[in-house]
Amino acid sequence: MKKVFFLLAVAIFTAMSFAQEREKTLKQYGYWDNWFLQLQMGGQYTFSECQTYSSFSGKLSPTAALNVGKFFSPEIGSRFQIGGWTSKNNIVGALYNVTYINANLDVLFNMSNIFRSYRENRGFNLVGILGVGFVHTFKNQNVFVSTQFEPQQHTLKSSNSGSIRLGLQADIRLSDAWSFNIEANGNLLRDDFNGQEKWKTYNDATLNFLAGFTYRFKNRGFVLIDPADPILIQSLNERNNELRGEIQILNNQNKELREQLEGYKVRYENKQITETEKNTFVDNESALKDTVLISVIVFRTGKSTIETDQEFNLYTVAQYMMKYREKQVTIASYTDVKASTADINLQVSKKRAAAVIKVLSEKYNIPANRFIIINFSGNKQSVPINNIWNKISVYTFK
Known part of the structure; x- marks a missing residue:
């Protein structure tokens, strides 16, 4: 899995380097230009132990995220995210919720501007996401599981772990300042994310589907000018x-x-x-x-x-x-x-x-x-x- 992330990163950076060879150059911008704020809500599916005991819809749970970010060029940006809510997991046929909070630092690649010429008023932009994060899960209440012999009690501990993220976001322009976004991202987590750790050679993972709005602060966008010789x-x-x-x-x-x-x-x-x-x-x-x-x-x-x-x-x-x-x-x-x-x-x-x-x-x-x-x-x-x-x-x- 790590090799896959590495190869994807190399491919994106290579494409980005070719895109930089443009006949025009960018006007210089200041530190406070091209900042944005995103608010997103959606659903999450967790891949973990005993997931075959429940249906896909049975393991869906809510998630939300607040992002603050900046684009440094038409192709490259970054954002800081605070998110979380609950994650539904399964233990021997019993569903339980894991409450968590995550902090992520993502690099954003505007694929539309990387593979095509830059246009500020483009109605649709496809953005690639590559990031790392930190996830904290809170201590869960004891989970009682009924078996054919007698109820068993399971204590699920809290955990702290790093994460790796890969995703795509579709950004639909509504105006100069506002856009609507739909995002899907996958997060690779440590095996004890859900309070269980049974197979150390495997990891837990989450798949998030989010939708929300982006507000871009002034000054927003980029201006292309002829390079000076x-x-x-x-x-x-x-x-x-x-x-x-x-x-x-x-x-x-x-x-x-x-x-x-x-x-x-x-x-x-x-x-x-x-x-x-x-x-x-x-x-x-x-x-x-x-x-x-x-x-x-x-x-x-x-x-x-x-x-x-x-x-x-x-x-x-x-x-x-x-x-x-x-x-x-x-x-x-x-x-x-x-x-x-x-x-x-x-x-x-x-x-x-x-x-x-x-x-x-x-x-x-x-x-x-x-x-x-x-x-x-x-x-x-x-x-x-x-x-x-x-x-x-x-x-x-x-």
């Missing part, structure tokens, strides 16, 4: 810093050019400008008009949500467009060519461009007619040396 983030941040520096240089150049142009304009109106200076004025005005500014917004794989660390880039874009109101912005959205099909990549590109336009229009009041949109379906890459770097939208201002 430190090297990619560092590279993009360095590129962003370079672009910011270039923007600052261009802004300074534009400022100098405008100051020069204002000076030329005053002198030109006062007829104090030479023919050579007049040509310089025209050249500088043309140079200022053709100034090009490039900025980049980075997105996560398959996403069009603008992350907080990209808002500064949008702010810079908005400031530039509000200062130079005659300029237009060309938005070229790219995707990782290996991320998905061309059709899906095209839709992602359109959503990325729309997300940027939404922020610039609603937050900074940039008119929609100042945007020129180009969407690529993944067949064109902005950065040919690394596909992952192409999860971007490039904004060119003219």
Whole structure:
């Protein structure tokens, strides 16, 4: 029996390790997140000495349990249980009750999330249970058994023993906080659990059938996010810093050019400008008009949500467009060519461009007619040396 429990545990942990290889990762949670409370009631059948003397229904007895637990991930959790009531047993044809209390520490394996992708609002979850416990039985009154000769008196002692548990629980979601559960678990006990010890090579055991409700405290559930690539983030941040520096240089150049142009304009109106200076004025005005500014917004794989660390880039874009109101912005959205099909990549590109336009229009009041949109379906890459770097939208201002 112990070998069976061991093999089952190894199989569950192996399956769990394969399930951890997901493309996304979990948002970090605190100690007080994902706690739950369970209240269960049901029936119990005890396997012990002389069980063949009575029917299955004749040995059924009530049992109850109160559980407090926590899920550490979508796959793994644990619970502490206090339970007990009575256990019906048989001695030479006479039924008697054993009153007991048990304390169990169970490891919970959400099989639905181990073998399938995680979904918080899944209506049904199958949970495996593997645990150990401690059982105390209270001293029983003397049991009198009638035989063909004369009544015999049997004294049944109290006992303390450890236990091993294996079970399954079906969890049916009712709401974000509540669910209904049905559970079956088997418990392997010492031979003297029922006050009798006749065959030391065998053990007593109980089979419990329980039903009850689970309440999950806030914060409940898990959120999956795209994993952060430190090297990619560092590279993009360095590129962003370079672009910011270039923007600052261009802004300074534009400022100098405008100051020069204002000076030329005053002198030109006062007829104090030479023919050579007049040509310089025209050249500088043309140079200022053709100034090009490039900025980049980075997105996560398959996403069009603008992350907080990209808002500064949008702010810079908005400031530039509000200062130079005659300029237009060309938005070229790219995707990782290996991320998905061309059709899906095209839709992602359109959503990325729309997300940027939404922020610039609603937050900074940039008119929609100042945007020129180009969407690529993944067949064109902005950065040919690394596909992952192409999860971007490039904004060119003219």
